[in-house]
Amino acid sequence: MAYRATHEAMPLFGVYALLFAEQGLDAAQITSLLAVWSVTAFVLEVPSGAWADLLDRRRLLIASAVVYTSAFVTWLLAPSYWGFLAGFVLWSLSDAMKSGTFEAFLYDELAAAGRTHRYGLVRARAETAGVVVMGLAIAAAAPLHQAGGFALVGWVSVAMTLVHLLVAVSLPRAAPVEPPPEEEVVPPPEPVSAAAWLHTLRAGVHEAASAPAVRRVLLAYAAVVALVGLDEYFNLVLAEGGTSVPVIAWVMAGIVLAEAVGTWFADRVALLDRGAHAALVLGAGLLLAWGAWASGTGVWSFGALGVGYAAASSVYVAGDIRLQSAMSGDARATVTSVAGVVAEGGFLVALGLVGLGSLWWDLPEVVAAVALTLALPATLSAWRAPPARPSATAS
Template sequence: MRRVAFWAIAYFALNAAIPFFAVYTLLFADAGLSDAQITSLLAFWSVTAFVVEVPSGTWADLVDRRLLLFGAGLLLAATFASWILVPTYAGFAFGFVLWGLSGAMMSGTFEALLYDELSAHGRAERYAGLMGTATTVQILAMLAAIALAAPLMSLGGYTLVAWVSVAVALVHAACALALPKAAPTTPTTPTEDAEVASTVWSRYVRTMRAGFVESTRVRAVRRLVLLSAFLWSVSLVEEYFPLIGRDQGAPAAQIPLLITLTVAFQAVGTAFTGRAALLRGRWLAWLLLLAAALFVAGLTDPLSVADSVAGRVALFTVLGLAFGIATMITLVVDARLQDAVTGRARATVTSFAGLSSEAVTLGVFGLIAAGTYVTTLAATLSVLALLLVVLAWFVGRWTDLPPTAKAPTP
């Protein structure tokens, strides 16, 4: 199990150990794009993932999941190369399409591979804790990458940041090949294998239908799919943190360091995912309400402290705490979704959750783009953060699974 944990964490962590993540919105802004145009680029990412999310998830229930994860890493590398080679709106949009494809191929595939591998060894109960650890290591890797972005920017500007990011993405792709091949989720008798070879399309359709049915007709699964979708959509607030820092008066060289604060405190939150998974829904709801309050405080600067360096540090610390709590609860919800899935189309069900998240995210992007025309970006994002207040009510009522809703452990 140590080998499984090591390579799973390595693959997951390197997906975010990208220096470009700290400054790519600044590249777009320096290329002359407005806040609304940058938001439209993020929509390209979301639309692409929306279209291919479930089809790629269904393939992950039928083929070697490691190959899909390897391809996802290659597409991620191509994303950053396209941004620096073609620094125009069209080049940026193309990169977001590649990023959307990469994210869709990884979404559901990684979670299903890890959960099925743990389940095959009788350790399914370790999934929440392992995902929490993987996320914490991923955040720390992101923290190191973001901190590295500042000296890279000083040494070689956006060009050096981009090519270092391409190199990391290629190593990330290579790690996928070291992951174990999870226990098969399809029949393996000789007769069934012969049928499989001649009816690939029918298998594909049956698998997608099975995932759809479980996602929509099994109440516990349906509720957790919806909760996961809305919680992940709120996480897109993070994409605007560099712009928030600039609006608060931080110079460009200081912004990566402020983002480092948010990432560090997020890591603290996700490190407690395993313990949070033991909490009942009502306690998770109270934590989510706390995250909402912190988000609003960090975005709106109610004490007007953003004019000083210390004030900006305080505001980004608050944002980091909020993001850490929200991410921790989202991981707990995702773990309970995996527990609730009992069919063989695990990756497909997880991809339906991802599809739902993309659908919600598209709406959120539209609201943000429209909101920036009538008020500040910070005020617009504060309204979005209040969505957590509504979600807290559902988290308190939908996350306590009855014993019959939990997936059996072999």
């Protein structure tokens, strides 16, 4: 999902922001780049999902990887505000093309092989791998910059996007469809057109809004995203609590490792019944609130933030597994993209509440209060969200 891709890359944005500053950009310009990046991904999310239900998904993933590479090449060829802006638009387009497409491709390929029971396991492991690689990328940024500055970091980034492209090219082609019986009359497929795209878009949005199981999963999904989104303030909360910068770096590394552990078990979390699901979400909210409130007390607050964030992240990834299990229509990529838009909405709610509260109170207290406030609807919606079918997550 575009939200997830953009959100996970936020720590990398902090690294690139320092590089942009070296190229002469000021804080306002860097902030506007972040805004354009987020807004573009939000606008393109659902429309691109509808195309993924009409076009060859493997080719769309390859095209997404090509656009991703072009984003970083643009930065290197035009290291200016407008070059960076164009690169972020391309990055958002790439994320939108991949959003929903990857999840639908994975599910349908497993379905063609009669192995949909592997979806949850593969999805959870893929998420964990992404978290670990992101952590390694952040750790590598400093020595790369020291060795070769902006250019070396940029070209290594391009090299990594080419690896991404090679992986996309190596994906299996669509499984052959069994021919229908001779007596069965099958209408020819609808040609790819604007009308077909609009029809698919409507079908996906309709399923997301009207199918009770899908709608409940989407609401739970948005509610837990609001909790996950609080990680954007962890650095500031720790700093205001008196934690030194070197210690903050180690704490954030630990939180990333905790997130990797949490996502590893997401396939099992997707199977939790409503009571256990709600209890895990409530526990995550309480731990995040306590970790923020007690941010100056040392290791216990660090642990609370890490465990709370790991639990919330695990529930978040499990939400996609529950969603794929709940869907029954043909617009799988479109519905998944709708989930991305819903997720972005939950994230914006969290940002808005923290921003408003910080006008009057200190940030640790605000984040703690927002975590407690958001934990209530997240817990209630988790209680109502149906678990994934065991056949969708069994290892």
